[in-house]
Amino acid sequence: MGALLKRDILIAIRSGGGALTGVLFFLVVVILFPFAIGPDTGTLARLGPAILWIGALLASLLGLDRLFAQDREDGSLDLIVMQAHPMALTIFVKAAAHWLVTGLPLVLAAPLFGIMLNMEPIAIAATVTTLAIGTPAIAFIGTVGAAVSVKLPRGGLLISVLVLPLVIPVLIFGVAATIGALEEPAPFTAPFLLLCAVTLFTAVLGPLAAGYMLRHSAD
Amino acid sequence: MKLTVKNLCVNRAGRRIVSAVSFSLRAGEALVVTGPNGSGKSTLLRAVAGLLPIADGNATLEGCEDDPLREHCHYLGHQNGLKPALTARENLDFWQHFLGSPDSSAKEAFEQLDLSHALDLPVGYLSAGQQRRVAIARLLMTKKAIWIVDEPTTGLDKASAKLFTGIAKSYCASGGILIAATHLPLGIGKTKSLELAPHKGVPA
Amino acid sequence: MATQTKPSTEGFWSFANPSKFMGFANRTIPALAITTLIALAAGMFMVLNAPEDYQQGSSVLIMFVHVPAAWLSMMIYTVMACSAVGTIVWRHPLADVSLRAAAPLGAVFTFLALVTGSLWGKPMWGTWWEWDARMTSVLILLIIYLGLIALSRAFEEPAEGAQPLAIMTLTGFIIVPVIKFSVNWWNTLHQPASVMRFDRPAMDAAFLYPLLVMAIGYSLLFFTLHFMSMRNEILGRRIRTMKIANAQEGR
Numbered sequence: 001m002g003a004l005l006k007r008d009i010l011i012a013i014r015s016g017g018g019a020l021t022g023v024l025f026f027l028v029v030v031i032l033f034p035f036a037i038g039p040d041t042g043t044l045a046r047l048g049p050a051i052l053w054i055g056a057l058l059a060s061l062l063g064l065d066r067l068f069a070q071d072r073e074d075g076s077l078d079l080i081v082m083q084a085h086p087m088a089l090t091i092f093v094k095a096a097a098h099w100l101v102t103g104l105p106l107v108l109a110a111p112l113f114g115i116m117l118n119m120e121p122i123a124i125a126a127t128v129t130t131l132a133i134g135t136p137a138i139a140f141i142g143t144v145g146a147a148v149s150v151k152l153p154r155g156g157l158l159i160s161v162l163v164l165p166l167v168i169p170v171l172i173f174g175v176a177a178t179i180g181a182l183e184e185p186a187p188f189t190a191p192f193l194l195l196c197a198v199t200l201f202t203a204v205l206g207p208l209a210a211g212y213m214l215r216h217s218a219d
Numbered sequence: 220m221k222l223t224v225k226n227l228c229v230n231r232a233g234r235r236i237v238s239a240v241s242f243s244l245r246a247g248e249a250l251v252v253t254g255p256n257g258s259g260k261s262t263l264l265r266a267v268a269g270l271l272p273i274a275d276g277n278a279t280l281e282g283c284e285d286d287p288l289r290e291h292c293h294y295l296g297h298q299n300g301l302k303p304a305l306t307a308r309e310n311l312d313f314w315q316h317f318l319g320s321p322d323s324s325a326k327e328a329f330e331q332l333d334l335s336h337a338l339d340l341p342v343g344y345l346s347a348g349q350q351r352r353v354a355i356a357r358l359l360m361t362k363k364a365i366w367i368v369d370e371p372t373t374g375l376d377k378a379s380a381k382l383f384t385g386i387a388k389s390y391c392a393s394g395g396i397l398i399a400a401t402h403l404p405l406g407i408g409k410t411k412s413l414e415l416a417p418h419k420g421v422p423a
Numbered sequence: 424m425a426t427q428t429k430p431s432t433e434g435f436w437s438f439a440n441p442s443k444f445m446g447f448a449n450r451t452i453p454a455l456a457i458t459t460l461i462a463l464a465a466g467m468f469m470v471l472n473a474p475e476d477y478q479q480g481s482s483v484l485i486m487f488v489h490v491p492a493a494w495l496s497m498m499i500y501t502v503m504a505c506s507a508v509g510t511i512v513w514r515h516p517l518a519d520v521s522l523r524a525a526a527p528l529g530a531v532f533t534f535l536a537l538v539t540g541s542l543w544g545k546p547m548w549g550t551w552w553e554w555d556a557r558m559t560s561v562l563i564l565l566i567i568y569l570g571l572i573a574l575s576r577a578f579e580e581p582a583e584g585a586q587p588l589a590i591m592t593l594t595g596f597i598i599v600p601v602i603k604f605s606v607n608w609w610n611t612l613h614q615p616a617s618v619m620r621f622d623r624p625a626m627d628a629a630f631l632y633p634l635l636v637m638a639i640g641y642s643l644l645f646f647t648l649h650f651m652s653m654r655n656e657i658l659g660r661r662i663r664t665m666k667i668a669n670a671q672e673g674r
Binding site: 141144145147148149151152155158161162165166168169172173176186191194198201205206209210212213216217 | 511563566567569570571573574577578583586587588590591593594595597598601602604605606608609612
């Protein structure tokens with residue numbers, strides 16, 4: 001399994017561009033907000049956590065359609081599903097590799113974008129923390145979307161439509177925890193723990209469903 | 220060790236592509252599957268490899284009934300299962316780790332396939348024939364009881380095809396079971412053959 | 424020709440047994456349709472004779488259309504989830520047919536629930552749309568339905584889409600309670616003070632009975648439409664299989 005993690009990360013680094021494009025997309029989405037709601041720094045700072053979360057959420061969807069499609073096209077998927085390894089574990093590792101090369105760069109880029117949005121240091125810290133915990137859930141749920149549309153030549157848009165409604169809880173708890181860390185009456189611990197719970201829940205559910213899908217619908 | 224395929228039927232898209240195929244292979248025996256395009260050669264091979272659901276009949280490996288047959292198979296399909304961004308050695312090292320039970324090292328396998336010079340080149344730089352040879356080298360990296368190869372010599376020149384024949388021969392000599400869809404005479408002593416007729420597109 | 428088409432109706436469908444379903448559907452649909460009409464007519468009669476609510480006036484009548492639709496939006500998803508289990512566990516083609524046939528019906532009832540909710544909300548809340556926990560959850564459910572319909576249409580070959588559709592439906596089914604919980608949570612966090620809350624008083628029997636009859640009528644309507652839609656789906660697939668067989672014959 002370590003070999004799979006290493007391979008997927010190496011491929012992403014070698015073929016290049018994937019992580020950078022994701023961060024770039026994130027940046028573009030963030031930049032769109034001042035144009036849409038005006039350059040008022042107070043408003044931007046207040047909406048900052050929400051803007052960063054929306055941007056990261058959308059950027060996390062990029063590349064999900066290639067998660068298994070690439071392995072299917074070059075024949076690797078056949079060999080992967082033939083082995084005795086539990087499929088859920090294989091998918092979990094693939095999702096983890098995917099997050100490390102696409103999700104983690106988003107989390108690391110978020111502070112910079114936070115400064116651009118005039119956010120307080122504590123707001124930036126809270127957003128980055130919740131993003132770090134929440135974005136893996138998108139990758140885990142994304143595995144299901146990627147698995148069900150693996151045979152479709154243009155599955156990208158469909159994956160977004162299927163996955164986005166299912167990650168609404170991640171967005172809700174992620175933003176709520178961030179706000180909770182900043183504003184007094186709003187709770188922090190409850191949404192933060194719920195966010196962790198959602199991520200753990202999807203870490204089990206996503207790979208199980210996707211693994212079942214890939215092993216039992218080979219063609 | 221004996222592979223028995225009994226009355227195997229496979230459907231695709233609601234039509235029966237493979238109907239009632241039976242054969243059995245002992246250790247060291249090879250089966251060459253022939254037939255015109257669309258006769259279901261690939262479908263048969265994929266079904267034995269566990270990559271397609273079997274509609275009727277069964278395929279079992281004596282002595283290993285407890286785990287799925289696919290875990291005992293090497294499968295070389297039309298695609299090579301290689302990543303162009305990784306070097307040949309990285310590709311093979313990955314498969315050796317992932318497939319388990321290492322046999323020979325990448326270096327040995329490459330010497331057998333006359334590929335030593337390509338070991339540290341990204342697979343994307345290699346020609347189609349070289350890529351195919353890298354994929355064949357994968358079969359040597361880990362021990363599996365059965366090799367299922369689909370047109371293994373596609374893209375290979377005569378000399379490389381001969382190399383493959385040699386490798387297949389020594390695999391069978393060491394007690395392996397080989398199933399190949401190919402028009403190439405394998406030249407292995409105990410070769411059985413199976414000719415598939417074109418299916419008539421009969422709804423299954 | 425007869426010998427050519429015979430295997431096509433037996434072979435693929437023999438293990439599926441949709442032929443038996445077709446017979447069953449042909450017999451039951453008329454009876455179901457008549458029962459539906461009677462139940463809906465009785466429900467309407469009872470609704471129109473129900474007393475007016477002192478608070479909401481005649482706009483309470485919308486509730487008799489709205490509440491059963493909202494119930495059905497959840498029941499139909501449950502039917503789809505059961506069909507998904509049928510596809511995954513038994514690989515029964517009829518289960519896939521049932522799932523596909525139910526999805527558009529579910530979307531329609533969900534849409535009806537949203538529209539009637541919105542119509543009811545205009546006089547009550549003063550806006551067409553209020554980001555209230557219930558309505559927001561139902562809206563997300565509608566999006567999930569539409570996503571599943573899009574997925575079901577994306578596959579050229581219906582048999583290929585069966586497993587993906589079932590897996591996605593079931594995953595959605597497992598996550599929907601989480602979504603519902605999170606939306607409720609979000610709503611209590613952002614409770615706008617200006618909104619007039621509609622706290623449901625203990626329902627009077629005068630309202631409850633018509634509502635129950637309407638719910639039964641709606642459910643019967645769904646089952647009638649579901650059976651009809653399944654019958655269409657099966658016929659559509661048979662036509663497809665025959666066309667393919669024809670195309671290959673002419674080769």
